[in-house]
Each structure stands twice: as structure tokens, then as C-alpha cells.
Amino acid sequence: MAGLTYKKAGVNIDEANDFVKKLKPLVKMTERPEVLSSIGGFGGLFAPRLKGMKKPVLVASTDGVGTKLMIADLLKKYDTIGIDLVAMNVDDVAVVGAEPLFFLDYIACGRLDKNQLLQVVKGIARGCRQANCALIGGETAELPGLYEPGKWDLAGFCVGLVDAGKIIDGCRCRPGDKVIGLASSGLHSNGYSLARRVFTEKELKGDWGRQLLKPTKIYTPVVLQALKKIEIKAMAHITGGGFYDNIPRVIPEGLQVRIKRGSWPVPRLFKEIQRRGEIADREMFRTLNMGIGLVAVVAKKDAEAAVKLLEKLGEKAWVIGELVKGHHEVVIE
Numbered sequence: 001m002a003g004l005t006y007k008k009a010g011v012n013i014d015e016a017n018d019f020v021k022k023l024k025p026l027v028k029m030t031e032r033p034e035v036l037s038s039i040g041g042f043g044g045l046f047a048p049r050l051k052g053m054k055k056p057v058l059v060a061s062t063d064g065v066g067t068k069l070m071i072a073d074l075l076k077k078y079d080t081i082g083i084d085l086v087a088m089n090v091d092d093v094a095v096v097g098a099e100p101l102f103f104l105d106y107i108a109c110g111r112l113d114k115n116q117l118l119q120v121v122k123g124i125a126r127g128c129r130q131a132n133c134a135l136i137g138g139e140t141a142e143l144p145g146l147y148e149p150g151k152w153d154l155a156g157f158c159v160g161l162v163d164a165g166k167i168i169d170g171c172r173c174r175p176g177d178k179v180i181g182l183a184s185s186g187l188h189s190n191g192y193s194l195a196r197r198v199f200t201e202k203e204l205k206g207d208w209g210r211q212l213l214k215p216t217k218i219y220t221p222v223v224l225q226a227l228k229k230i231e232i233k234a235m236a237h238i239t240g241g242g243f244y245d246n247i248p249r250v251i252p253e254g255l256q257v258r259i260k261r262g263s264w265p266v267p268r269l270f271k272e273i274q275r276r277g278e279i280a281d282r283e284m285f286r287t288l289n290m291g292i293g294l295v296a297v298v299a300k301k302d303a304e305a306a307v308k309l310l311e312k313l314g315e316k317a318w319v320i321g322e323l324v325k326g327h328h329e330v331v332i333e
Helices: 013-028 068-075 081-094 114-131 192-198 207-212 220-226 241-248 269-279 282-287 301-314
Strands: 056-064 099-108 136-142 152-164 178-183 234-237 257-258 292-298 317-325 328-332
Touching: 013 114, 013 136, 056 301, 068 081, 068 152, 068 192, 068 207, 068 220, 081 114, 081 136, 081 152, 081 234, 081 269, 099 114, 114 136, 114 220, 178 301, 192 207, 192 269, 207 269, 207 301, 220 301, 234 241, 241 257, 241 282, 241 328, 269 282, 292 317, 301 317
Parallel strands: 099 136, 257 328
Antiparallel strands: 056 152, 099 152, 178 292, 178 317, 234 292, 257 317
């Protein structure tokens, strides 16, 4: 009688090794000159270019995509969820003024499905190319005792670099500064536990599901270009916590953020979610991005030029509010 093997226990090492081989061309597509290693080693090697920097500072971020994975599972469409993963990390790095350098992913599953996960990594590679961020490694863990068959999760890790003198931390914000909002591509990767409740499974498998699965917009290239031409005092990535929790994170005490309703068009998807769920305005603005995926704070005199520049760079942008003296909070009026 044959003894128990790891494969019989639910983990196929040969399948995992074959999967890694299939990833190598995708990883190669994201390489930057600073990459010194190929995928498959114990660690990814990256030699950053520090010339011209007085005090280099590393910036790190880690995040996932939450229950948006469940929409991907319903539609059996996995080629964009990796873009979401990259976006959630690289834009968190970019809003402090840093250039994302390299990215790693972690995928955990009950049973390795090579075709599905290959599509996921294709999306990760596409996202990394959009952000000019090298994919230098990752981990795929087959955990049959922890995840049920068909269940899985993924997380990402990003490291960026900025000169200490160019860190954007909101310290230069003043009363009268204007808040510019950049259009989102949809829900991005937050609020899905709420959004999924208002649609039927049939609807989620149809057009509404396709809208919910639309990949998160990656703002990093535009942010890095804009920083070369205008002074941006603060930036906030509108993720979990929406307007109310994210914007105050980058604004000094003693300043209040006043957001003006109607200063940008709220997409139909958000209105439909609110209508169906009878959701209060405050809950919507704290849970979802409401059509604004990133905000930037600039001096009043620079606001018009900033909007024009962002539009020239391919973004939809609006002046959506201003900073005033007051309690450290967001007020939507």
C-alpha cells in the first residue's frame, strides 16, 4: 500500500513549479534596468538609482482587493483583478511623491488552478507596466486545509523611492488651497461587501457585474508627471474610508476640507447602489469613492492650471473643494 504523499494531501509541487515557469515571460515584461535577478530565486534583487538624491527615502505599501474577488469568480474573469492589486499599492506610494520601483504578489488558494492564476498574474504584469514598476517576485501558496476548493485571496507589496525634500505630506497646506478631484474608473477595489448586497446574483453575472469588475485606475504615471510641473501640497488615494477617512490623513490639524456637491458628475453605478440600498449620503461617501479616485491639494492660484495639466495628461479633473480653518474633518455641502 502506497504511503501518504504531499500531492495526496492536496498540494502539488510539480504543478506549482510549472506555474512559475509560465510566469517568467510575464515578469520579464515588467523589468526595469535596476532589476538584477529573475523570478524563482529566494529574493528579488533591485539596485535603485540614487544619483541626484540628497536623502533617499524608501516608501512601502501593502494591500489587497477585498471581496471584488467574488465578482471575478462569478464572471469567471480573472485578467483584470491583478491590475486592481497593483493600483491599490502603487498609488498609495505615489501620493507621497514617491516613484514605485518594484512589486511582489502573494496568492493563496485551496487548490492551484494554473489557467485562472495565470490570468491573474497577467493582470498584475499589465498593472506593473502601466505604473513602470518591476514585478520581481511573489508567492503562490496552495493551502487545502485553510481554503475550501475554489476559494482564494491575493495581496500585493510595493516599494518606492523619493528624495526626502520632495516628500508630499501636507505640511504646506493653507486655508484657501483648492482640492482637485480625479475621476475614478468605477468602484475601484473598495466597498464591495456593500455593493454586492444590492444586486442579485443574476445581475452580478451580467452587466452590473461587469461594471463592478472594471479595473481600478492607476494614477501613478500622471501623478509623477504632474509633480514635475506643478506644486502639489497633498494627495489622498480614495480607498477604504472614502472621503471622510482618507483626505484628513494628509491634511494638517486646524484645517477643514469642504467638498462641494455637484462639482463633479457622480457616475450612475454609485447612484444605483445608493437607490437600491436606501443608503445615507454619509455612508456612501465613507464607503465608496463616488467617482473620485484621487484628490490633490494645490494653491488657489495654481488650481486652474493644475486641472488643465491633468486633462492634458488624459485625466478628467475638477476643482471639488477647498481648505478652510476649522475642525480637522471633511464637510460635504
